[in-house]
Amino acid sequence: MLIAQLSDPHIRPEGVLYQGVADSNRMFSEALAHVHALDRCPDLLLITGDLVDEGRPEEYAMVRELLAAARIPFLVIPGNHDHRDNFRAAFADQPYLPREGPLHWCVDDHPVRFIGLDSCPTGKHYGHIDAQGLAWLARTLAQDTTRPTVLMLHHPPFMSGIPYMDMYRYMEVQQLEDVVRAAPNVELVLCGHVHRTMLRRWAGTVVCTCPSTTTEIDLQLDPQAPPQSHIGPRGCMLHLWDEAHGMVSHVSHIGAFEGPYGFA
Ligand SMILES: [Fe+2]
Numbered sequence: 056m057l058i059a060q061l062s063d064p065h066i067r068p069e070g071v072l073y074q075g076v077a078d079s080n081r082m083f084s085e086a087l088a089h090v091h092a093l094d095r096c097p098d099l100l101l102i103t104g105d106l107v108d109e110g111r112p113e114e115y116a117m118v119r120e121l122l123a124a125a126r127i128p129f130l131v132i133p134g135n136h137d138h139r140d141n142f143r144a145a146f147a148d149q150p151y152l153p154r155e156g157p158l159h160w161c162v163d164d165h166p167v168r169f170i171g172l173d174s175c176p177t178g179k180h181y182g183h184i185d186a187q188g189l190a191w192l193a194r195t196l197a198q199d200t201t202r203p204t205v206l207m208l209h210h211p212p213f214m215s216g217i218p219y220m221d222m223y224r225y226m227e228v229q230q231l232e233d234v235v236r237a238a239p240n241v242e243l244v245l246c247g248h249v250h251r252t253m254l255r256r257w258a259g260t261v262v263c264t265c266p267s268t269t270t271e272i273d274l275q276l277d278p279q280a281p282p283q284s285h286i287g288p289r290g291c292m293l294h295l296w297d298e299a300h301g302m303v304s305h306v307s308h309i310g311a312f313e314g315p316y317g318f319a
Pocket residue numbers: 063065105134136248249250267
């Protein structure tokens with residue numbers, strides 16, 4: 056099974072640029088075209104939050120218009136820039152999304168089990184899942200302790216070292232860690248939010264964050280560093296799973312590069 060992951064497209068209404076500088080809508084279309092042009096078509100597309108920038112219905116209308124071009128089934132979770140009810144309304148045709156409450160879900164009809172978590176408290180930019188959500192996660196994980204399972208949540212459950220991102224990190228991570236550590240079959244925890252690729256061993260599994268299709272948050276580790284981003288390099292993640300070899304994750308950059316050359 057090949058799983059493509061796009062993240063943080065920050066779609067805007069038609070004709071509006073993200074942060075006044077980046078054509079996030081065009082870039083999302085380019086990311087979809089990139090996924091479609093791979094030499095093996097992914098079986099599934101995951102989108103790990105911040106589908107839009109301001110949570111507005113006209114932004115979600117644009118997301119759906121752009122996603123109409125997708126030739127791959129997709130699963131979505133919200134990010135801190137999404138609006139829970141507008142998100143739910145925009146994706147009302149997605150049968151796995153609950154009709155009320157936080158947007159936690161489980162999709163069981165693939166060789167890999169997918170669990171989506173809503174780590175976005177209303178009106179906040181940091182990440183957190185309340186006790187009820189964690190109890191749901193514990194129950195859901197306990198229902199199948201053998202099939203390889205991928206968890207998705209927007210906020211990575213660790214300190215990145217980038218000060219302006221850590222202000223909005225996942226808070227009170229220990230309770231989530233305890234629930235995930237109790238499950239023996241979580242292959243990967245997939246996140247967005249940090250607009251960069253990061254990896255961390257955590258809770259007996261591996262956390263992997265995905266680049267944004269729109270802007271890259273700069274890698275600055277000085278505690279006083281001000282928020283800063285660049286347009287590019289953009290990318291997506293590809294997670295290749297089979298029963299014999301397990302899960303291998305690749306970064307796939309979006310854009311034109313020199314080559315190809317006939318050597319490896
Ligand atoms: Fe984002």
